[in-house]
Amino acid sequence: MTFEIETPRVLVVDTEAPDTKRLIAFLEGSGYEVLWATDGEAAYNIIDSEPLHVVISEIRLHRIDGMRLLSIARARNPEICVIVITKGADVELATEAMRQGAYDFQAKPLNLEKIKAVIERGVSHQRLVGQITDLHTRLDSRYGFENLIGISRGMNEIFEKIRQIAPTRATVLISGETGTGKELIALAIHHNSPRRDERFVKLNCAALSEGVLESELFGHEKGAFTGAVAMRKGRFEVADGGTLFIDEVSEIPPTVQVKLLRMLQEREFERVGGSDTINVDVRLVVATNQRLEPLVRKKKFREDLYYRLKVITIEVPPLRERKEDIPLLVDAFINEFNELHGKKVQGITRGAMDLFMQHYWPGNVRELRNCIEGMVVFCTRERLLDVADLPEHFRASKKRRQFFRIPVGITMEELEKIAIEETLKSVGYDKQKAAETLGIGLRTLYRKMKEYDIWSG
Numbered sequence: 001m002t003f004e005i006e007t008p009r010v011l012v013v014d015t016e017a018p019d020t021k022r023l024i025a026f027l028e029g030s031g032y033e034v035l036w037a038t039d040g041e042a043a044y045n046i047i048d049s050e051p052l053h054v055v056i057s058e059i060r061l062h063r064i065d066g067m068r069l070l071s072i073a074r075a076r077n078p079e080i081c082v083i084v085i086t087k088g089a090d091v092e093l094a095t096e097a098m099r100q101g102a103y104d105f106q107a108k109p110l111n112l113e114k115i116k117a118v119i120e121r122g123v124s125h126q127r128l129v130g131q132i133t134d135l136h137t138r139l140d141s142r143y144g145f146e147n148l149i150g151i152s153r154g155m156n157e158i159f160e161k162i163r164q165i166a167p168t169r170a171t172v173l174i175s176g177e178t179g180t181g182k183e184l185i186a187l188a189i190h191h192n193s194p195r196r197d198e199r200f201v202k203l204n205c206a207a208l209s210e211g212v213l214e215s216e217l218f219g220h221e222k223g224a225f226t227g228a229v230a231m232r233k234g235r236f237e238v239a240d241g242g243t244l245f246i247d248e249v250s251e252i253p254p255t256v257q258v259k260l261l262r263m264l265q266e267r268e269f270e271r272v273g274g275s276d277t278i279n280v281d282v283r284l285v286v287a288t289n290q291r292l293e294p295l296v297r298k299k300k301f302r303e304d305l306y307y308r309l310k311v312i313t314i315e316v317p318p319l320r321e322r323k324e325d326i327p328l329l330v331d332a333f334i335n336e337f338n339e340l341h342g343k344k345v346q347g348i349t350r351g352a353m354d355l356f357m358q359h360y361w362p363g364n365v366r367e368l369r370n371c372i373e374g375m376v377v378f379c380t381r382e383r384l385l386d387v388a389d390l391p392e393h394f395r396a397s398k399k400r401r402q403f404f405r406i407p408v409g410i411t412m413e414e415l416e417k418i419a420i421e422e423t424l425k426s427v428g429y430d431k432q433k434a435a436e437t438l439g440i441g442l443r444t445l446y447r448k449m450k451e452y453d454i455w456s457g
Contacts, residue, residue: 007230008123009033009050013043013057013069014085019110023056026112032119033229040064047073049209051216053126054081054119059090059097059105067097074101081122083115147184149332152322158185158314165312166192171264173249173309174287176316178440179366182287183245185314190243195283198242203235206248206443214256215272217246218263224273234271236263240280249286249309250295254302261305284309289444294413319361319368326356329365333372334385344382345375351387362439417452420445424454 010032014020024034035050037043040061047055047069055073059066066084073080084105086094094105104118148159165172166189174182183202190200203216211225219234235244246252252260263269268279286309295301319326330353334345348356361367375389410418420438427433435445448454 007031007033007232008053008119009035010054010056010119011035011037011043011046011050011052013037013040013055013061013066015039015058015061019108023110023112023115026116027119028229030116031230033227035227040066040069043069044072047076049207050212051208052077052080053123054083056083056085056115058085059093067093067100070097070100070102079126081119081126083118083122085110148181148188149328150322150325151328152317152325154317154322155325158316161312161314162188162192165189167194169283170311171283171309172285172312172314173292174285174314174316175291176287176289177318177364178289178444179364180316180318181365182289182316183247185316186243186245186285186287189285190245190283193243193283195242199239200243200245201235201239202245202247204247205251206441210253210256213252214259217256218259218269218271219274220272221274224271228273231271236269236280236282237278239282241282243283243285246284246286248288250288250290250292250301254300257302257305261302261308264305264308289440291412319364323357326368327353329368330356330372333369334376337373337376341373341377343376343379345379346382346384348385349387352385352390355387355390362437364439367439413452416448417454420448420452421454 010027012020012024012027012034014023014036015038020036024036027034032054035046035052037046041064043055043057043061044064046052052073055069057066057069061069064072070082070084073082081103082097082101084094084097084102086105086107088107091107094102097105103122106115106118148155150156162185172186172189174185176182186202187200190196205213208216215224215228215232215234217234217236219232219237220228222228222231259269264284267281268277270277292301292306292310296303296306330348334347337343338345356368363370371391372385374391375385379385379389420434423434423437424431427437431445432442435442438445440448
């Protein structure tokens with residue numbers, strides 16, 4: 001059972017208004033939802049905030065060129081269908097774009113029927129990938145916790161709690177740092193529940209603007225807003241009978257919080273722009289990497305919604321607090337990536353494992369998994385992974401690590417502010433490096449800098 005692409009969304013990036021308007025009118029008449037950007041910067045902002053299936057872009061653009069835009073779009077969605085538009089002299093550039101992952105290129109003047117055929121193939125490919133992913137999601141760990149690995153006390157407590165709560169329909173709030181495996185816990189709850197044969201649908205709130213988030217959750221009617229060319233079901237409708245996993249629930253804006261509260265209380269809602277009341281049967285599991293209590297005190301998160309969400313709570317410990325699980329995780333990841341990349345790594349040396357056990361792991365299990373994958377990929381023989389295989393920044397981290405004193409009685413919010421400030425200083429205010437060091441996303445870093453009024457350097 002897959003999340004169908006009901007109305008594919010197309011972004012057109014072109015500066016030539018008459019040709020572009022003709023293309024947009026043709027695509028809208030063919031049933032597509034179309035957005036238009038006239039330069040690379042505007043296109044970047046749309047790609048960063050809107051879910052898209054197709055990008056049709058000129059290869060040469062102002063501010064951000066088409067090649068850079070291709071890279072950004074594929075980073076957001078590896079399966080996105082990017083069609084580059086060329087003029088006569090740009091054929092070599094278009095060929096390079098194909099090497100870098102573009103789905104196709106078309107030369108001006110455009111043949112609209114050819115464009116439509118390419119889009120149909122690209123969207124069909126995305127549907128197929130979605131079906132395969134959905135199948136794997138439903139089969140993996142259906143009757144157990146195979147993807148949740150650990151012997152630590154904290155993980156055993158989580159396993160026991162999952163066994164107790166999975167058969168119920170109670171709402172679950174999962175909290176923990178980025179990379180601790182909150183989505184895997186949500187999947188385990190679903191796969192061990194009576195809803196296991198129904199859909200597991202997920203949504204990350206941090207990646208969406210307010211208007212898009214409301215539409216993604218509750219759907220919209222045709223004509224509800226500019227670009228709403230057809231009715232579209234939201235995630236609650238798609239998940240009817242199954243489980244909806246909402247990640248980064250702390251990012252939900254107040255207006256959408258009100259609608260979510262009503263959904264939890266009455267199990268009903270209206271689509272954006274609609275008046276018909278829709279009833280659904282959905283088990284809700286939410287996750288956050290922030291503590292919600294301070295947000296409630298600051299009136300940034302509704303208190304009544306908070307208590308509705310925390311019927312059952314699961315706190316996921318960071319990897320540094322369950323280091324006895326690291327050897328098991330390392331072994332599992334080596335086996336996974338041996339199979340994925342056709343390697344024959346035999347294990348890991350004591351020296352490398354000692355460094356793993358000493359590391360702080362700000363990115364938690366995700367950081368460990370990415371580290372192991374890189375080591376396996378670059379290992380050329382059947383042997384043990386060793387210290388020399390570790391990434392350079394990892395081996396040098398102990399030498400570079402700086403310490404600062406923490407005053408007694410400091411709050412967690414004040415501590416977080418200090419950690420961000422000190423990390424920014426240590427990397428010369430390079431935001432990307434600071435985010436990687438802290439184990440958080442770049443958007444999260446910018447949000448926290450704004451929240452704590454931290455100087456950007």
